[in-house]
Amino acid sequence: MAPGPGTETEDLLRSLAPQILGALVRRYGHFPLAEDAVQEALLAAATQWPRDGVPDGPRAWLVTVASRRLTDLLRAEQARRRREDAVAALTPPDRWLAPAADRAVPESDDTLILLFMCCHPSLSPASQIALTLRAAGGLTTAEIARAFLVPEGTMTRRISRAKQRVKESGIPFALPPGPERAARLGAVLHVLYLIFNEGYASTSGPRFQRTELSAEAIRLTRVMHRLLPGDSEVTGLLALMLLNEARRPARTGPSGELVPMAEQDRTLWDAASVTEGVALVTEALRNGPVGPYQLQAAISALHDEAPSAEATDWPQITALYAVLTRMTDNPVVTLNHAVAAAMAHGPRAGLALLGELEADARIAEDHRLHAVRAHLLEMTGDHTAARRSYQAAARRTTSLPRQRYLNARAARLPDPCAPADGPGPGLDAGTPDTR
Structure with missing residues (x-):
């Protein structure tokens, strides 16, 4: 021992x-x-x-x-x-009896099967995330409840219902066959992506980042990549996570305040994660077929490899977002495309793309749409409209660090109704992070 x-x-x-x-x-x-x-x-x-x-x-x-x-x-x-x-x-039941041949299945395959089971299509996305973190991630119910800001009793019931539904579904403990496996793999990757995003930029509460969630998502995605090394989208998702996670040390200031990417100290970025992420996405794109996670990873690689914000290859990022927009019906992708277009071709180009989202109920009232509009309006010099949009964005977010950031952005802009000695400058301008 x-x-x-x-x-x-x-x-x-x-x-x-x-x-x-x-x-x-x-x-x-x-x-x-x-x-x-x-x-x-x-x-x-x-x-x-x-x-x-x-x-x-x-x-x-x-x-x-x-x-x-x-x-x-x-x-x-x-x-x-x-x-x-x-x-x-x-x-x-007979379907659960383990013949000797099954007991010889490698240990790692059990982890993969478990991930597929936790992401069973009969479960809601919220239940898939909770069950994955509990069963495959090893987090306690209390940890998961704290991460998603719900009472522990609520999370206990959610996980219990998910486990009961899996039991009642009668699915065998085995990898799903052929076409079903491909569909379920997409669900597994989506759940890991959602877990990472919640850790990378929390949607609510006092903390901007939850390192325990993003770290767990990366760990589980590494397991997936080790078990399915030939799947280019698994590789692309791992690359995407690493390339974004590399920027974590520079995304907040000493007091926890948000720092836009354009203002981040790039010497704080994790060079080892950048190197690994770039190598992974290069491998994935070479082996194809190209999917959404690979394209997002390629965009992140262009950000991470740029020596400065000014040196960022915005035309290429804009082109990649255009491809991604055609591939996925995701309003957040269009939102990011608008930012990239504004940086490459001017704010009016970005505002034109934002117009496409005005009637999209999925994002019309989301703080991110208002924050991006505010940033682009500020770039045009329309400070009054930009100020209103920053304030509208601040009212709509449930993340306290984002509220402070957006209110500070609004406060630094001239207010025609304020006295001459009004609020002093806040944060400097910078490209918003729409995650």
Whole structure:
């Protein structure tokens, strides 16, 4: 038994959690009970390993402890059902029985299957995210609830309903076949993308960034890339995450205030993440076919490789956004396209593209549309209209750091109704981050 420091033990348990859960579900079925048993095994390990040392076979240790606990839970469930006369006994369905050949499946495949299971199409996107973070990510219900600013009881019910729905669906613990696998892979990647985005730029609350969420999304996407190295969109998504995450150290100032990309100290960007991300997106584009995540990663690579904001290749970024716009029906893509067009061809070009979004109910009342309009109006010199748009954007966001940023942007612009010695300058102008 080798000693295991607390942080290293936590990292090990988090990486092993989906493998253990996958092994139990493959062998016994009963996803909800298996998840409970794994959590109790992880708790036992977190208590014992720092004191006694990490066992030589940590995965086997966890599987053994979790299996024993699952047996207890199954017996208790059987007894309860007998008392209720619902069934005579609870026996694992045939589809869950694990033949010897299945037990030989590599551990990593269980993690992949688990991700597909958590993103089952019968679940809502919110439930897919919660279940992925709980079962595949190893986050506690309390951690997930804090991340999405809901009461722990609410998140507990959401996850419980998701697990029950997976159980009732009767899907076997196996990779979905052919065409279904391709469709479900898209759902898995979308969930990982949403988790990363919430960590990269929180939609609400006092914190602008939630590093635990973006880090978990990157970890799980690395697992996907290791298991599916030939999938160009998996590679593109990992590249996109790394290239955006590289800028994290420069995105906020000493007091947590937002710093636009144009003003960021690029020496603070993580050069290793940039190098890895550029290599990944280059590989993905070479192997194709080209998809939305690869195009977004290519755009991020152009930002990250530019030595300064002035040296950014805006014409090429605009061209890539034009391709992405034709490929996806996503108003945020059009919003970013407008920013790029304004930087490449002038603010009027960007405002023309924004006009296409005025009637789009998906984004018409979103703070990002008003923030981009404000930025482009400021570029034209229409400070009065820009000020109103910044204030409108601030009213619509639920993120406190964004509210402060947008109000500061409004305050720095001349107000014809204010006295001559009105508010002093706020943040300098810069390209908004519409994420």
